[in-house]
Amino acid sequence: MGSHTPVLLERCLELLAPALAAPGRSGRDAIHVDATLGLGGHAEAVLVGYPRLVLVGLDRDPQALRLAGERLARYADRTRLVHARYDELPGVLDELGYGPVDGVLFDLGVSSMQLDEPARGFAYARDAPLDMRMDQTRGRTAQEVVNTYDAASLARILRGYGEERFARQIASAIVRERARAPITSSARLAELVERAIPAPARRTGGHPAKRTFQALRIEVNGELDALSAGVPAALDRLAVGGRAVVLSYHSLEDRIVKQAMAVRARSSAPVDLPVEPVGSGPRLRLLTKGAELPSEVEVAANPRAASVRLRAAERIDERKRVQVKAMHQPGTRGGARHREDNDRGGGYDDVDRDDDSS
Numbered sequence: 001m002g003s004h005t006p007v008l009l010e011r012c013l014e015l016l017a018p019a020l021a022a023p024g025r026s027g028r029d030a031i032h033v034d035a036t037l038g039l040g041g042h043a044e045a046v047l048v049g050y051p052r053l054v055l056v057g058l059d060r061d062p063q064a065l066r067l068a069g070e071r072l073a074r075y076a077d078r079t080r081l082v083h084a085r086y087d088e089l090p091g092v093l094d095e096l097g098y099g100p101v102d103g104v105l106f107d108l109g110v111s112s113m114q115l116d117e118p119a120r121g122f123a124y125a126r127d128a129p130l131d132m133r134m135d136q137t138r139g140r141t142a143q144e145v146v147n148t149y150d151a152a153s154l155a156r157i158l159r160g161y162g163e164e165r166f167a168r169q170i171a172s173a174i175v176r177e178r179a180r181a182p183i184t185s186s187a188r189l190a191e192l193v194e195r196a197i198p199a200p201a202r203r204t205g206g207h208p209a210k211r212t213f214q215a216l217r218i219e220v221n222g223e224l225d226a227l228s229a230g231v232p233a234a235l236d237r238l239a240v241g242g243r244a245v246v247l248s249y250h251s252l253e254d255r256i257v258k259q260a261m262a263v264r265a266r267s268s269a270p271v272d273l274p275v276e277p278v279g280s281g282p283r284l285r286l287l288t289k290g291a292e293l294p295s296e297v298e299v300a301a302n303p304r305a306a307s308v309r310l311r312a313a314e315r316i317d318e319r320k321r322v323q324v325k326a327m328h329q330p331g332t333r334g335g336a337r338h339r340e341d342n343d344r345g346g347g348y349d350d351v352d353r354d355d356d357s358s
């Protein structure tokens with residue numbers, strides 16, 4: 001993930017275009033939220049493409065925010081960069097005085113800057129203090145997790161977030177090792193993980209410590225909790241016609257995104273009601289069938305794209321759907337079928353692939 005090229009940039013722009021091109025459905029300039037600003041790659045392309053658009057950029061990492069601020073300095077009059085977690089988006093928008101927004105982009109995971117900077121402790125390949133916080137101004141470090149969690153909790157994290165087959169063995173090795181001296185460096189952790197994994201298994205699936213480091217990063221940053229709150233909050237802030245695009249790099253992330261979109265893409269009315277009550281129609285239209293994967297060309301040009309899955313949706317007016325339905329489908333069967341159709345639209349069943357985000 002050493003590349004600085006924004007992942008699936010052209011596809012993201014293509015999906016967002018109909019929402020961002022409209023010069024304000026209510027006469028205002030379009031507002032686009034980049035919920036994971038990072039180094040501002042996607043954000044810059046959006047600002048270049050839409051000369052009147054206002055960008056709200058969030059990142060929990062103050063260093064990323066500073067670097068993105070420098071990169072986007074020439075657009076300062078129409079950018080609002082805020083140090084916040086994306087689950088704080090509703091409060092951020094309220095404070096800025098913005099209502100519904102037209103575009104939202106989430107590009108999850110760590111940035112190349114965070115991985116490339118040894119002092120952040122994200123990379124197993126470089127020796128550094130075990131930190132791994134995206135926001136170094138608050139929260140517990142990986143060092144605290146590794147040295148204080150009991151073996152069962154460590155094993156649960158490694159298995160759940162890292163899909164690590166040898167979670168129990170690694171957790172026991174950590175507990176044994178830290179009894180001798182606290183584990184404070186990424187190199188020492190990487191080495192003990194390697195030793196805890198049986199030799200034949202070390203030769204498959206990349207670096208033996210990759211899954212452990214990924215799992216610790218997710219735990220340290222509470223990534224899945226932030227996502228579970230952040231994606232629904234962003235979807236609910238879309239204006240009618242507004243669009244959201246989410247790039248995930250881990251099957252657990254993708255599952256959260258899929259569910260948040262699916263639940264909004266179907267009717268909220270009980271299936272046996274003959275007529276859908278006003279306002280209970282679908283609020284989203286899915287723009288991707290399942291999760292889109294990168295092309296081989298994209299992966300060859302940008303290794304970080306290898307594990308990406310893209311999902312996108314458009315906000316629709318739930319009341320409009322109801323009127324159409326009430327006019328054309330007055331009978332019991334018609335109403336039920338209509339909801340079934342909506343259910344199918346939101347409930348596609350694609351396969352979650354294993355991968356990692358580092």
Ligand SMILES: C[S@@+](CC[C@H](N)C(=O)[O-])C[C@H]1O[C@@H](n2cnc3c(N)ncnc32)[C@H](O)[C@@H]1O
Nearest residue numbers: 036038039040041042059060061085086107111
């Ligand atoms: C993959 S990078 C984004 C790269 C960006 N799209 C670009 O083109 O440069 C992900 C960024 O999201 C940030 N991030 C991760 N979790 C976050 C959260 N819960 N709230 C806000 N920012 C978060 C990270 O600090 C990181 O800078």
